[in-house]
Amino acid sequence: MRKAFLKTAAGNGLLDRRSFLQSGIALSTSFSLGAFAAPVSDLNTAPNSSIAASFPEWMKTPGRADTEYGQPSIYEKQVQRHLQKSAPEASLFSIWHTPIENQRGIITPSGLHFTVNHNGIPDIDPQQHVLMIHGLVDKPLKFDVESLMRYPMVSVIHFLECAGNTATNAVSLSPLDQSAQELSGQMSGSEWAGIPLKYLLKETGLKANAKWVIAEGADGGSHSRSIPLDKLQDDAMVALYQNGERIRPSQGYPMRLFVPGWEGNLNVKWLHRLEVTDQPAYTKDESGLYSDILDDGRIQRFSFHMDVKSLITRPSGKQLLPEKKGFYEISGLAWSGYGKIKQVEVSADGGKTWAPAHLEGPILPKSLTRFTIPWRWNGSETVLLSRATDELGRVQPTRDQWRDQYASYSFNHYNGIQAWHIARDGIVENCYG
């Protein structure tokens, strides 16, 4: 071990973010233990025996055939979305959380992407689906799916986050012992491909007084939201593909609106109608559920951006650090609805000292950004924190700073710093810093 390279970066064992890269030491990162547990077998060294005894079963038999659509290993069955308890499927309003602590990199597998379905998932026949654009346009037009597939497309990597993500930490009086998935799993990252909405609006033409667009889905509840036209003209798209395949039903098949950096609810799934107007409609979700209640009781509407946020996903809630005084790689995700992540700082001593984490590429605007930092845990009780800053200089607030702005029961757009308590027995638990 070349100790010389293990430069300390901040208190309580945080190491320089480049330590792992430079030293190349064989760290006893307990997380990877087990992976190397080679199958133990009695080596039969008798001259006439076959070598079979040395090898595990799967090296002595032909493997099985593959299938048309591949599935994860049967040993990864525990990596599943989690249905939020407070919104049971029985009430027909379901919220499924992504297992973000199991994810590496910045892309969430499509089948694990979080999903909030206010009126269930429709199975729409693409041959019968039409996108209509009307209202304050020169030419009201309709587009069938086959036609839309012929348009030039762009592909972009973006995060998507529900306005209500991490609501428990926003409103619960005491911290609940929840995993990263349960707390903050209403957030995922994908590559989305589709048609910039700008192209279609160019084709319909716009009247001079056009300011808003009411986007509507073709689900049972005809989900609808009012969105400022300038944003839709800027970087919104009619998305047809997610992670290289056509968008799945729970993400809006055959098409969804994608509005980068803005709250999930605006990214209308099963998109079938865009009404261009000079006023917002104050739809159901902009009247109550998705608004913020300020500390003075006023109701803030149209707070569209998902603000700069980060959390450590490893180690995180409900996990266990198995080895005392071990080396660990702290890893997490940061994102901002305003642009690129500029920096993520990590503290291993409850916020007394901070060190910059390594930002793994690519660092894209309005996209998940992976950060890592090596840490030597000394086995004592402590609190791990991460704090993100984006390219506009917006800094993730503490939970108290965030709550000062809002009424005690306001739960949307929470982006407070996530604190993980590390107990001496290695148990990691959600805490309030």
Next chain:
Amino acid sequence: MVDRIRLTTLSTESISAVVLMRKSVCTTSLFRTLLLGLFLWGMQSTLLFADGAAEWLMTDLGQPLSKAEIERYEITIFPDGTNLPDGQGAAAQGKVLYQNQCAMCHGKSGIEGPAARLAGSDGWFSFEDPLRVLRIKEYPILLISVGSMWPYATTIFDYIRRAMPHHAPKSLHNDEAYALTAYILYMNDQLEESSTLDKQSILEITMPGKARSVSAKEQITNLVEQP
């Protein structure tokens, strides 16, 4: 005979864009030129898009949408009354409809849930409620209500007609949607039980949530453009 997949083609404008590009791409076969052109053009479209020079990417595959088609689907009701249909309904009628079709999910008085809270004030469940913490944990969405937060009565009509009852959306007649809107307003002390609602009178309602409203949009529009 093999079933062949019908390839989708680009529209005429896009093709001409590709042909234009051929001038700068030196290849031997038309096929390869088109492929390469398509590829480069795909790459460039983002750049051109960012430059605002997307004119030549114009496509024209939208089909005219008739007035009749628009009217069929135009169900969004605006606060100024745009798109409100004819018809009327009384709060008393709404009460009967509510008991039969809504109470099982929203509670007898619109407060109990389990589905979204329709009446009463917003805020925590009563501080005297011994099960308060438990209730908040189980039903965080019941912290807010239509009566306290929604700024316009038109939204109640809009949402009931498009989405409720949850198991049979769009099954209510316009008269029934007016009656249920009236009843929800009555539960929130915004109407008398004897009152009737139609497309004129619904605009006279001033919801408590309106005076409390503030828009975040003004603060954020200048941030839409990236630095």
